Amino acid sequence: MNLAGQKLLSDSEIEKLISQNNYSAAATHLFNYQLNNWELLRKNYQASHSIQTKSFWFDGYKIKIQFNPDRMKSTSAEVDDKSVASRKCFLCLNNLPEEQKAILLRDKFLLLSNPYPIFPHHFTISFLKHEPQRIINNFKELLELTRLLNPGFSLVYNGPKCGASAPDHLHFQAGTKLFMPIENDIQQMKNDYGNVVYEAGKISITSINDEIRKLILIESDNQIKIIHAFKKIFDELKNYSVSTVEPMMNIICSYNIDIGWNVILFLRSRHRPECFYRENHEKILVSPAAIDLGGVLVTPREEDFLKMNKELVRKILDEVFLNKETFSSLTKKLREEFN
Secondary structure, three states: HHHHHHOOOOOOOHHHHHHOOOOOHHHHHHHHHHHHHHHHHHHHHHHHOOOOOEEEEEEOOEEEEEEEEHHHHHHHHOOOOHHOOOOOOOOHHHOOOOOEEEEEEOEEEEEEEEOOOOOOEEEEEEEOOOOOOOOOOHHHHHHHHHHHHHHEEEEEEEOOOOOOOOOOOOOOEEEEEOOOHHHHHHHHHHHHHHHEEEOOEEEEEEEEOOOOOOOEEEOOHHHHHHHHHHHHHHHHHHHHHHOOOOEEEEEEEEEOOOEEEEEEEEEOOOOOOOHHOOHHHHHOOOOHHHHHHHEEEOOOOOOHHHOOOHHHHHHHHHHEEHHHHHHHHHHHOOOOOOO
């Protein structure tokens, strides 16, 4: 048995669920197994039950703040090229914890329980090979994996320059569906703040500026049309992005058997807000990625959690997105491209 095979959870219930193509239930079974057999994961999930949260309602949507000390390493991670090159890749097979077990997805990815959770059930989906975090040639995989893990889970992607703590290793995250407020709020946001970019029988593309976040919503049950739309948006976004690696974006993707995929593209201008780089009491340790932008803003330090108010949330998020003028220009260009 190869190393990947050794990592797979050998369990009759897992095998039965996978044979039924019920990967959502198989993921939950993996989680429960790890809860009983991995001390670090059990300790951190037990601690997560007492995590403090508070919520702020904006006009038509909600942002939650989560005080989560176990996310300190991820939030403060050094992800510059030199730092990444000098450490072992924690997603490579050789470096996974001995207790960590997996489920194989699409013969290419390992579904791994995340021992530093934000979601009630939190997973990392790691590519078997050590290849850089890039979305353009892996967007189809994101769609397929989201459908595979329906109905229990939504998937997220963090770009290599805006939130991925392993920018050198392709991966997604999966978490409990509807845990992120934006999943419940998106249709209201679409009604209140949306502008139609393109709409035909099989696909709808909407630009949304909720006065803090700038995003593109793609809705369709046709995978080919979604992929085609995403590539056009990706190519146009290159003209507005400061990153030369790939356009700065985070993605939340969900699937519903009756209506298809719901893909939210958050369009970024910078990795971290100004307050992250300040000194002493002015510093606020917050590093927004997909889950944060989806409405669960994580603060690993209690003093930062206590500081958080509505205006500070607005300022932090607004700083990391494309500005209003750039987003408006992009939306106009996309409308021309699609029509």
